[in-house]
Amino acid sequence: MTSNKLLSVSSLKKSFGGLQAVNVDSLEFSENEITSLIGPNGAGKTTFFDLLTKFQNPDQGNIFFEGENVTSFQSYKLARLGMTRTFQLTRVFEKMSVLENMQFSGSSVKNESISRSLIKGKSLNNFEKELEIEVDKILELLNLSHMKYSYARELSGGQKKLLELGRALIRKPKLLLLDEPLAGVNPKLAEEILDIIKNLSIEGINIIMVEHNINAVMKISERVVVMAEGKIIADGEPEAIRNNENVIEAYLGKVNE
Amino acid sequence: MKDYKRYIIAVSLLTVSFLYIFTSNETGVARIFVNLLTFAGIYGLAAIGINVHFGWTGLLNFGHAAFMGIGAYTTILLIPHALGREGVVIETGLPLPLAVIIGMLAAALLGLILGLPTLRLRGDYLAIVTIAAAEIFRLLIRDFEDITGGVYGVIQFSEALQSLRPNFITNLATSIEVSSSQLWVGVITWILIIFTLLFLNRLQKSPWGRALRAVREDEDAVRALGKNAVWLKLQSFMLGASIGGLSGILLAFNYGTLQVSTFVPVLTFYLWAALILGGVGSLAGPALGAVIFWVIISGTDSLAEIFFENANGQQLAGVRFVFVGLLIMFTMIFTPSGILGKKEELLLDIK
Numbered sequence: 001m002t003s004n005k006l007l008s009v010s011s012l013k014k015s016f017g018g019l020q021a022v023n024v025d026s027l028e029f030s031e032n033e034i035t036s037l038i039g040p041n042g043a044g045k046t047t048f049f050d051l052l053t054k055f056q057n058p059d060q061g062n063i064f065f066e067g068e069n070v071t072s073f074q075s076y077k078l079a080r081l082g083m084t085r086t087f088q089l090t091r092v093f094e095k096m097s098v099l100e101n102m103q104f105s106g107s108s109v110k111n112e113s114i115s116r117s118l119i120k121g122k123s124l125n126n127f128e129k130e131l132e133i134e135v136d137k138i139l140e141l142l143n144l145s146h147m148k149y150s151y152a153r154e155l156s157g158g159q160k161k162l163l164e165l166g167r168a169l170i171r172k173p174k175l176l177l178l179d180e181p182l183a184g185v186n187p188k189l190a191e192e193i194l195d196i197i198k199n200l201s202i203e204g205i206n207i208i209m210v211e212h213n214i215n216a217v218m219k220i221s222e223r224v225v226v227m228a229e230g231k232i233i234a235d236g237e238p239e240a241i242r243n244n245e246n247v248i249e250a251y252l253g254k255v256n257e
Numbered sequence: 258m259k260d261y262k263r264y265i266i267a268v269s270l271l272t273v274s275f276l277y278i279f280t281s282n283e284t285g286v287a288r289i290f291v292n293l294l295t296f297a298g299i300y301g302l303a304a305i306g307i308n309v310h311f312g313w314t315g316l317l318n319f320g321h322a323a324f325m326g327i328g329a330y331t332t333i334l335l336i337p338h339a340l341g342r343e344g345v346v347i348e349t350g351l352p353l354p355l356a357v358i359i360g361m362l363a364a365a366l367l368g369l370i371l372g373l374p375t376l377r378l379r380g381d382y383l384a385i386v387t388i389a390a391a392e393i394f395r396l397l398i399r400d401f402e403d404i405t406g407g408v409y410g411v412i413q414f415s416e417a418l419q420s421l422r423p424n425f426i427t428n429l430a431t432s433i434e435v436s437s438s439q440l441w442v443g444v445i446t447w448i449l450i451i452f453t454l455l456f457l458n459r460l461q462k463s464p465w466g467r468a469l470r471a472v473r474e475d476e477d478a479v480r481a482l483g484k485n486a487v488w489l490k491l492q493s494f495m496l497g498a499s500i501g502g503l504s505g506i507l508l509a510f511n512y513g514t515l516q517v518s519t520f521v522p523v524l525t526f527y528l529w530a531a532l533i534l535g536g537v538g539s540l541a542g543p544a545l546g547a548v549i550f551w552v553i554i555s556g557t558d559s560l561a562e563i564f565f566e567n568a569n570g571q572q573l574a575g576v577r578f579v580f581v582g583l584l585i586m587f588t589m590i591f592t593p594s595g596i597l598g599k600k601e602e603l604l605l606d607i608k
Contacts, residue, residue, distance in 0.1 A: 055477065079483030087481070093474035096467070104471045105482045107464045112484070114492055117463030118456075128464070171482065 005067070006031050006175055006206055007052070007083075012061030014044075014051055014230075021047045022058075023230045029175075034197065034207045036217040039227035040251055045210045046088055048227065049179055052208075053085045054078050065175075080109075082174035086181065088210075090160040092167070094153035098144060101152050101163055102135040103128070106170040138166045141196065158189040165196065176200065178209035182216055194220055218242065226250065260599075263536075267545055267596050274552040281559045287433040293551045295443035299507045301547035302450050304531040306500035309457070312538035313466065314493040315473035317380050320371070320387030321501050321528055323394040324364045326520035328502020329509040330398060330405060332360030338414035341406040346413070353417045357506055364502025365495040367394075372494040376487050391522060398517045411515040418442070418510050442511045449507070450544055453500060458540055469493050530581055534588055536598025545597055553580045 008028040014021050022044045029035055037045050050056040052063060054075040062071045070078055079085075093101050110116065111124055139145045142162045147155060152163060161181060168176055181197065182190045190213070198220050201207055211217050217224060217238070224241040226234040228250040234241055241247055275290075282289055303325055310316040335356040339346045350356070367390075375386045398405045405411070415438060422441040430437035460466050471479050472489050479486045509515045527550065535546025554577050561568070561576035568576070588595060 053481065055480070074485075075480045076483050076485050079481055084483070085481050087478070091475045091478040091481075093471050093478065095474055096470055100467055100470075103464075104467050104484075107467070109484065112464045112468045112489075114460070114465050114496075117460055117465035120459065120463060124464070167482065 005029070006065070007208075008064045009052070010062050010064075012048075012051060012063065013059045014047055014056065015059060020230045022051060024048065024061075024232055027225070027232060027235075029206070029208060031206055032201070032204065033222045034201045034209070034220055035223045035225060036221040037208065037210045037225050037227060038212070038214065038217055039233075042229075043227040043250075044230040045227055046179060047230075049085065049177055049210060053083060053177060055085075079171075082172075083177065084168040084171050084173035084175070085177040086161075086164045086168055086179055088179040088183065090157070090164050092152040092155070092160050092163050094151065096152060097149050098139070098152055098155070098163060099132070099135060099148050101167055102138065102170055103131055105167040106131045106134060134170060138169055142166050143192070158185040161185055161193065162189075165193070169200070173205060175206045175208065178207065178211075180210055180212065182211055182213050190216065263592075263597050266592075270549060270596065271545075274549065274556065278552065278556045281556065285434075288435045289555060291435045291440050291443055293555050294548070295439055295446060295511055296555075297548040297551040298443060298446035298450055298544070299504050299511060300528060300531055300550065301544035302446065302453060302507065303501050303504035304528045304535070304543035304547055305450070305453060305457070306497040306504065307528055307532050308537065308539075308543045309493055309497035309500065311532070313461070313469045313473065314490055315380065316376075316490060316494060316497075317384035318387045318494070318497070319384050319522075319525055319529075320389075320391030320394075322520040322522060322524040323387070323391035324367060324498040324501035325505025325508060325524070326391075326394055326398065326517075327367050327505070328360040328364040328499070329505035329515060329520075330411075331363040331502075332356045332506045333411050333414050333509055333515050334405070335359060336414055336417045339412050340409075341402055341411075342409045344412065350417070353421070356417075357503070360506050361499040361502045364505070365499040368495040368498030369491060372491045376490045376494065388522065388525075391520070391525065395517060395520050398520075405517070406515070408517060410517065411509075412513075414515070415510060415513050418445075438513070439511060442507060446507050446511075449503065453503075454540055454544075461540065465492075530585060533585055533595055536595025538599065539595065539597040542595055542597035546595065549584070549596075550581065553577055553584065 005028050008026075009024055010026050012022060012024045037048065039045050047056065051058045054073060058071070062069055064070065065078065065081055065083060070081070093104070096104070108127070111127055116124055136145065139148055142165065144159060144162055144166065147159065152160065155163060165178070165181065178197070181193055185193060194216055197207060197209070221238055224236065224238050225232060226241060226244070226247050233246045233250055234244045236244070278289060278293070279286055303321060306324070307318055307321055310318045336350040336353055337348050338350070351359070371386055371390050375383045399407055401407070402409070419438050419441060422437065426441050426444060427437045430440045468479075468484060468489050471484070472486050476486045479489070505520070508519065512519065531546035531550045532543045533546070534549055535544065536542030557577050557580050558573050560580075561573045565572065565576065
């Protein structure tokens with residue numbers, strides 16, 4: 001594996017009953033890229049995401065993260081390696097405050113051990129204090145500072161998307177997998193989220209996202225991968241994808257001349 | 258509802274029920290009170306264990322009686338006791354504190370064994386496994402008569418605890434005409450409740466407690482954030498189980514004999530009733546719920562007599578549970594999160 005290959009998969013397959021949901025021969029994601037995964041509904045994008053993050057187990061195939069074979073890893077272990085995902089339907093901790101949502105995400109596994117929690121030593125307190133400063137910074141960035149002490153369920157749909165993004169950011173991921181970050185978000189907020197994503201990429205976080213908003217995808221992606229019926233049907237720069245016949249066919253159906 | 262209102266309701270409920278017991282009993286009020294508060298304390302402590310499972314972590318445990326039972330049997334069999342049909346006396350044993358710790362560890366170990374295969378699955382599987390395991394446990398205890406005394410139970414073990422009773426407890430018990438051994442168990446129970454609550458309060462406000470609440474809310478999100486949800490659930494399960502084990506030990510000392518029939522499934526559901534009344538997820542709620550539960554259990558016979566004039570004692574006893582059911586209904590209608598529970602953390606969704 002060459003060093004600039006962040007994530008790669010080989011002959012990754014998953015089927016549900018008779019339906020071949022994902023069937024990807026080979027796909028590589030390089031560093032310093034925003035890659036978008038697009039495709040019609042039911043193309044297998046979310047399942048592919050689930051396989052990459054091990055929320056589902058592939059029937060066969062291998063996944064490599066930074067050159068290491070992580071196919072047998074559990075999802076939380078992958079996340080610890082620096083792969084953090086968000087969900088299509090936002091999954092914030094509704095009955096916890098925004099602050100607690102962020103703190104939980106940013107807290108280290110070591111500090112969550114029962115013994116350290118019980119002793120509450122100085123290092124734990126210091127860590128929690130620094131963590132809160134970090135949380136404040138990210139909430140500021142996401143325009144959520146005024147909601148810091150609110151329960152997460154009091155947030156609007158768009159704010160929940162932001163919180164989920166913030167929760168991922170505080171983990172300082174190497175690779176961020178965003179599942180429809182713009183779904184159900186008003187156009188103005190969508191612009192803001194796009195800017196944030198763009199900035200994250202500039203700061204060196206690698207991003208793979210599933211998104212239906214084609215304009216947004218074309219605007220910020222450096223690479224677009226198109227899936228249909230579980231297979232990769234096109235892969236390239238946004239402009240090339242826009243004019244690709246296979247893609248147009250997958251989205252609009254075959255044109256009879 | 259504001260927090261202080263909940264405390265006002267709690268205090269007034271307690272006052273009313275205590276006044277009711279005072280006025281409805283002409284003799285032996287002190288005895289009734291000591292009995293009530295001791296049982297309530299033991300049930301409360303057990304319900305606090307379930308609260309760690311359900312209120313904090315969202316785990317449905319319907320087999321708490323087994324954790325109480327294994328704690329009680331392990332501890333009692335490790336200290337001097339007499340066993341079974343013949344009453345075989347075993348005079349040697351471990352010191353009580355050590356035996357109690359081993360008893361609690363045994364309960365935690367049972368939690369680990371039950372949790373390992375089931376906590377990876379959805380919550381209702383855990384409910385089924387725990388309720389079945391509790392019955393298996395009880396039947397095994399009944400059938401392994403050589404070790405556990407079977408249906409004949411274990412006796413003559415109280416001395417290990419009662420020999421530690423300070424004189425002022427004995428004097429107090431004599432002066433208010435109550436059983437000195439029960440008063441001692443009651444005092445120890447409530448001291449242990451206070452320590453347990455202080456311990457849990459510290460944990461609840463720690464990163465660990467926060468992580469448990471996150472697991473309760475959404476396990477998948479927890480995994481996506483790099484935390485091992487199964488391990489967190491196991492820890493919670495073991496902690497709650499060991500608290501259950503401790504309360505089982507106290508229950509054995511309160512009865513003075515250890516009978517397998519104590520740990521029937523319905524015991525678990527009494528604890529759930531106490532937990533729901535007091536408030537799921539709140540710290541002191543389960544203990545309050547247990548007191549109210551026991552007020553109804555031990556104080557409503559005279560009230561029932563008013564409604565059912567010709568009923569016999571056994572029929573009247575059944576009416577107690579009608580009252581428990583009614584109170585749970587009213588609690589659910591007017592303050593669904595229980596008397597001390599936070600509305601914001603109301604939990605009816607199961608993981």
